[in-house]
Amino acid sequence: MGLDSLYKEVILDHYRNPRNRAELADVNRHADGNNPLCGDKISLDLTINGDIVAAISVQGHGCSISQASASLMSEAIKGKDLQEIARLRQLFSTMMTSDEAIVDPDRPGAVLGELEALAGVKAFPVRIKCASLPWATLDVALAGDAEPATTD
Amino acid sequence: MGLDSLYKEVILDHYRNPRNRAELADVNRHADGNNPLCGDKISLDLTINGDIVAAISVQGHGCSISQASASLMSEAIKGKDLQEIARLRQLFSTMMTSDEAIVDPDRPGAVLGELEALAGVKAFPVRIKCASLPWATLDVALAGDAEPATTD
Amino acid sequence: MDVRRDFPILASNDMAFLDSAASSQKPEAVIAAMDTMLRSGYANVHRGAYRLSAEATDAYEAARAKVATFIGAASPREVIFTRGTTTALNMLAAKWGGDRLDPGDNIVLSVMEHHANLVPWQFLKGLELRFANLTDDYALDMNSLRNQVDERTRIISITGMSNVLGTITPIDQIRAVADTVGATVIVDGAQLVPHLPVDVQTLGADFLAFSAHKMLGPTGIGVLWGRMELLDEMEPFEGGGEMIDEVGLFESTWAPVPHKFEAGTPPIVEAIGLGAAVDYLTDLGMDAVRKHDTELTVYALEQLATVPHVTVYGPTDLNIRGGTISFTLGDIHPHDLSTILDENGVAVRAGHHCARPLMDHLGIPATARASFSVYSSSDEVDRLVAGLELAAKLFGIAN
Amino acid sequence: MDVRRDFPILASNDMAFLDSAASSQKPEAVIAAMDTMLRSGYANVHRGAYRLSAEATDAYEAARAKVATFIGAASPREVIFTRGTTTALNMLAAKWGGDRLDPGDNIVLSVMEHHANLVPWQFLKGLELRFANLTDDYALDMNSLRNQVDERTRIISITGMSNVLGTITPIDQIRAVADTVGATVIVDGAQLVPHLPVDVQTLGADFLAFSAHKMLGPTGIGVLWGRMELLDEMEPFEGGGEMIDEVGLFESTWAPVPHKFEAGTPPIVEAIGLGAAVDYLTDLGMDAVRKHDTELTVYALEQLATVPHVTVYGPTDLNIRGGTISFTLGDIHPHDLSTILDENGVAVRAGHHCARPLMDHLGIPATARASFSVYSSSDEVDRLVAGLELAAKLFGIAN
Ligand SMILES: Cc1ncc(COP(=O)(O)O)c(C=O)c1O
Numbered sequence A, B: 001m002g003l004d005s006l007y008k009e010v011i012l013d014h015y016r017n018p019r020n021r022a023e024l025a026d027v028n029r030h031a032d033g034n035n036p037l038c039g040d041k042i043s044l045d046l047t048i049n050g051d052i053v054a055a056i057s058v059q060g061h062g063c064s065i066s067q068a069s070a071s072l073m074s075e076a077i078k079g080k081d082l083q084e085i086a087r088l089r090q091l092f093s094t095m096m097t098s099d100e101a102i103v104d105p106d107r108p109g110a111v112l113g114e115l116e117a118l119a120g121v122k123a124f125p126v127r128i129k130c131a132s133l134p135w136a137t138l139d140v141a142l143a144g145d146a147e148p149a150t151t152d
Numbered sequence C, D: 001m002d003v004r005r006d007f008p009i010l011a012s013n014d015m016a017f018l019d020s021a022a023s024s025q026k027p028e029a030v031i032a033a034m035d036t037m038l039r040s041g042y043a044n045v046h047r048g049a050y051r052l053s054a055e056a057t058d059a060y061e062a063a064r065a066k067v068a069t070f071i072g073a074a075s076p077r078e079v080i081f082t083r084g085t086t087t088a089l090n091m092l093a094a095k096w097g098g099d100r101l102d103p104g105d106n107i108v109l110s111v112m113e114h115h116a117n118l119v120p121w122q123f124l125k126g127l128e129l130r131f132a133n134l135t136d137d138y139a140l141d142m143n144s145l146r147n148q149v150d151e152r153t154r155i156i157s158i159t160g161m162s163n164v165l166g167t168i169t170p171i172d173q174i175r176a177v178a179d180t181v182g183a184t185v186i187v188d189g190a191q192l193v194p195h196l197p198v199d200v201q202t203l204g205a206d207f208l209a210f211s212a213h214k215m216l217g218p219t220g221i222g223v224l225w226g227r228m229e230l231l232d233e234m235e236p237f238e239g240g241g242e243m244i245d246e247v248g249l250f251e252s253t254w255a256p257v258p259h260k261f262e263a264g265t266p267p268i269v270e271a272i273g274l275g276a277a278v279d280y281l282t283d284l285g286m287d288a289v290r291k292h293d294t295e296l297t298v299y300a301l302e303q304l305a306t307v308p309h310v311t312v313y314g315p316t317d318l319n320i321r322g323g324t325i326s327f328t329l330g331d332i333h334p335h336d337l338s339t340i341l342d343e344n345g346v347a348v349r350a351g352h353h354c355a356r357p358l359m360d361h362l363g364i365p366a367t368a369r370a371s372f373s374v375y376s377s378s379d380e381v382d383r384l385v386a387g388l389e390l391a392a393k394l395f396g397i398a399n
């Protein structure tokens, strides 16, 4: 059933043991995101060296989907260059919102790695905002914009 | 039909040739009345001697029913004492609003004189306010109250 | 237009309903959309994570998008649902006017404004109100408007179409005048939007206000459209749920437009109804609606001209005239006319039409007014004329 | 109460709808009253001299009289139709508060207020907001309230029943405190009026605000009740048609209460719907409604206590508790809970419930909330509990 594919082990693990929570010393990009309707909050601190996201720190609270998504994202982008991150962001959006089935069920993880754990969210339209919030916040951080992100 | 009993000769006559429009010298009671919804306006000036309405002046504009009613009222109360006026006012109200048939069709004018010309208004609920406005204004004038009357 | 059967109240009743400028009747499509929502899709919006509420939210937001498309808004976010035109204009007067203007600034209106576009401006203290006049043919006098505007003019707020005279105003020309002094243009679209094609990209307005109930939609809802930069700048009018971002005990921050302006539970079912009304009008086509109005107006003006002692107040130039005809008949008070017509199955309005200053300007206490909508027909005009002839007879002024 | 079949959306759907505090469903009687009005009785009110409009006006005013009787108002004129609770409270904040208070005056609220009874007060500049606390049992702490009130306290504005905790406040005691300093008492009745018998003659309030959509009625309409002397004194909030007496170009005077506060075309059809909702509730009897809520609350609290890791936020004293139950389950975020329950046909709210300061006070970001209305049943409570057990399993916290 749908709920099992939404609340996968991986999600609950990232919800309860979120990665990359340690504060960073050298922050050169920052953004806050929030979803006023359900109260999810995400803060991102990034250390960018050249075009590499060398380090990331995630703060925030909210539902398992938003917090797990932030944690998964932080793992996925850490050490990657901006081009690769843009590609991942694009694929992630497609996975969340398009009818195109980009994830291959026979080769789990082949396209988006652990991020594929969030594929089940698509069946719960109300929750897509939760999963997308960290990425929307990342967009703002990378754009160097000062306005908080929102998925509302 | 109803319209004929509404727009009687008498009414049209009092509408076009309103009585007691001359200004008074010795005014000791005054009131303004208005019906904001259709724009009818009535101003009354009274000269009261003891308990007699010795003189009355009517100003105003509006529909035929409100203006004819004011004119008819002015004729009916001029020279009368306050008790008699109270009786007429009561009968007039009853004629306008109660199911009781106080006017005797076989003896026209026997109960309320020319005021009976307004009996037909009762069949037009929207217009009862128009016919009642002068009397409501008279109430205010006699009470010595400063607030404008309204039949709204 | 042969759509009378789409309107249940008219299909089952042979009255001539000529009071659409006060409020229009509703087609089956609108009634059914609201009914269906209440019977199978109702929940509060923007608040629930459960499906019923999410679907209600989608339906509510879809209605916003429909309205945006209908008036050519750049984005649905520029469409704010209000209680009606009156509330939309009060919001603007208080928050685009009062909050942002300096003592001595002036606001230019016209003498034919509805009280909704007059009284809210009178509330403002220390600001000067100025009034553009009418030409002899009841058009907005652009010279008069130009004379009123100076470098202290911050806002020009004018009706798009007069609810008394039927006069359509040249918003593009008003815009040009406003631009010479950097003023904002507000259009009271209560009568304009139901009757003419409106595209806010070319209209020339910065803000536009209108009511659903005059455009075949429900009561309880209207629209404030504004250009996004201006809405972003404007402070909220009411505080409460949904319009906030962060809330502390002593201070709060606001949600983005449009939510900033939609405090509390919105008129949800009414939005669905308005969406259906917009669909209905779009299907008819606003050009066709305008053509229908004009044809009927031509016919009505011709027929009224045959009745002795009738005086019509409104432009003779049909290019600047909508289907709303104010008139008087001899010395018969409009209120009496209305009663006589009503007895003959013809519903018209009588009174000052919430435009007292215009009545003063015309030098009359009131008019009778016949106003059309998509379901109105020449048949109803004929009944109006027959009723007027009867009235003339009753009052002894026939010929 | 066995009335589920009166509610079309529930009769045709076997969901457990436990979000009535956000907005209730509507009985057939309400839907039909509005439908009938639109199909056979619709016209604008207060404006037409023709019969259809006069009858619409009578129906609109009859709805006002029904509401007046329902809450025990001294006169229908004390009942003002607004867009909802939010607008009613904004009117009071701006026109009973802002316009009439002096810098340094204070207004006393409580920490459990809905944003609608908080943000409008934050709008006021130069006035001090003070907050009464809660007791350990989530009651309004009257000692804390007394400590906040001093001779500069001009208004005490408090919810009659919390939309989060279900707490019912002692308005009579608040009145007594207010009287010691001559303050006005405003009651946010959005949750109170739908659930308890209310008689404004004994309630202790000077003003009472509530929304139709939470009491089985339509969206787009609510009520501001006030004592006539105070309403007479208060200035209008919006300007426009119907609220005026005389209108000049530069100045106007106001119509008597209630019209002074009802600028523009009111929510006509919505008023008819509210009248029908009031009739429906009156037929059930508000004492019976209260009894039903209490019984269901007792049952729900018992059942929730059987689920490990459930924490309930709200009074244990049932005399001061309505049928609204906020809770959390272990470390499962309420938003997740809501999704899981929804998949099992149970609709609850999750979030801050437009009461952020209360959430801060409780030290939690959000709760899940189950709330009842007349159609709610123990069956639905059972389904809620089953859903919670499933959620616990999914999140690996069962026992
Ligand atoms: C206690 C309380 N006050 C005020 C409101 C606001 O009511 P509305 O959204 O109908 O204006 C609500 C409901 O959301 C409420 O529960």
Ligand SMILES: Cc1ncc(COP(=O)(O)O)c(C=O)c1O
Pocket (backbone or CB within 6 Å): C021, C022, C084, C085, C086, C087, C114, C116, C117, C159, C161, C162, C163, C188, C190, C191, C211, C213, C222, C354, D241, D263, D264, D265, D266
């Ligand atoms: C030109 C004009 N402006 C404003 C209004 C006010 O609209 P509403 O009463 O729907 O707020 C009306 C209608 O009464 C109108 O005709």
